Amino acid sequence: MDLMSDKEIAYYLDQIDDYLNGKLSAVDRAAFHKAKDKYPKLSQDIDAHLLSRRLIREEGEKELKAKFKQAFKETETSQARPEAPRGLANNVVWPYALLLFIALGLIGYYFRGMQQSEISTGEIKQEPILMAELDDPSYDLLRSGAVLAAEDQWQKAVSAFSQRDYQSALTILQSLPSDKDFLQKYAGKYHLMKGVTNLRLKNFADAETALQMIESTNPYYDQAEWYLAVTAYFSGDSATATSRLKVLSSRDQYYRQAEAGRYLSQLQGK
C-alpha cells in the first residue's frame, strides 16, 4: 500500500479549509475520492478535519449568540441606570442634563401615549410593511391527495413553495397547465399558488392575472381577494390597494380583516 506524505495530506486539508473559508469555489471531488481510495489514512484525516471545523464553527456561533445576548443586557442596564454625574464640570452640566432628561421624558411619554392609543384602537404605527411580513397561504391547504398525472409535479411545487424557493415553484407550476384534468379540479389552489409565487418574485402583473382567474364561487376566492389587495399594495398601486383593502377591512368575519386594516392604515398614513 502506498503511503501518503504529510505534505500531500496537508494539500487536501488545505483545499477543504480554502473552500470553507470562501477562498476556493469548489473542491475536486473526483480527485478526493481517488486519493481516498488509494490512501485509506486520508479518509480518517479528512473526517477528523471536517468534524473539527464543524465543532469550531458551532462553538463560534454559540459565542456570537452570547455576544448578542450580552448586548441586550448592556442596553437594558444602560437604560435602567443612567451614569451619575461627577465632579465640578458635571455640576455645571447637570442643570442642562436635567432639562434634557425632562424633555426626553416628555417626548417618550408622548410617543408612549401614541403607541398605547394605536394599540387600543388596533392600529399600527405608519412604517412601510415589508413583503417578508406577509404570510403565505397554508401549505397544508395547498397539498393535494389527488392521483393525477400532475400530482408529482404539484407536490414538488408545494415543497419548493414551502421552502420559499419561489423561482423553482413557479418553474414547476408553469409546466402544469398542459394537465387539464388537474387544472379543472384544482383551479383555485393552482392559481392561488401561482399568484402568490409571482407576487413574491415581484411579477405583479402576472400575480394579478393568476389571482383574477379564481372565480367567486371557488373556495379559494377569499384568499385570492387578500392577495390581490396586497399585490396592489406592493406594486405601488395605492389607489387599487386602498379600494380593495377598504372592502376587506369592512367585511365582518373576513379572515384577514385586521390585517387589511393595518395595510390600509399604513397607506392612509403616508
Next chain:
Amino acid sequence: MKESSFSDQSIIEGIRAGGQSFEDMSMHLFNIHRGFIAKVNQKLHLSDEDIQDAYADGLVKLIRTIRDRSFKGDSKISSYFYSIFYNTAVDVSRRNASNKNAATQELTEWDAKEKDLLSIMDAKDEVAKIMGLMDLLGQPCQRILLDWAYYGYAMDEIAERSNLSGAESARSMKYKCLKKLKRLITDNLGSHV
C-alpha cells in the same frame, strides 16, 4: 461611517471578509434590525428572554447563510432576516405552547458548505458523540481556533489577539491546537475515524 450607510452588499462583503469587519458587521446587523422585535412580538407575545433568544438565534443563522453563501442576495437582507427571525420565534412559541421545557434551539446543523463536503466524509453521523470536546481544549487553544476558523482573522491578527510573538508563532499554535482537537475526536470515535 454612519451605520445606516452600509449597503446590503457591503454588509455581505464585510461578513465574508472575516476578522474585525465580520465582528463589526455582526453587531451592525444586531443594531439595525432591533425594530423587528416589537413587530414580531405584536403577533407572538413572547417573554423578553424568549424573543431576545429567538432574535440572537435568527441573527446567527442569517450570518451563517451569508458566510456559506446560501443567501445569494436575491432579496433584501432585512426581508430575509425577518423571515428567519419570525420562523425562529414561531418555533419558540410552539415549544412554549406544548410546555416543552427545552432550551432555545441549539445551532447544531451542518452549514451549506459543510453539507456540500459530506460526500467526501465517512463519519458524518458521528457528530453527537463529539459534542463538547471544544471545552477540553483549554481557553488559549479555543481562542486561536475560533479566531482562525470562525471569525476569519489573519495569522498576524491572531498573534496580536492571543499575545503571541507573530504570525509564524500563531500558525504553529493553530496547528498544534487543531491537532489536539483532532486527537480528542479520534479518541472519542475510535475506529470510526
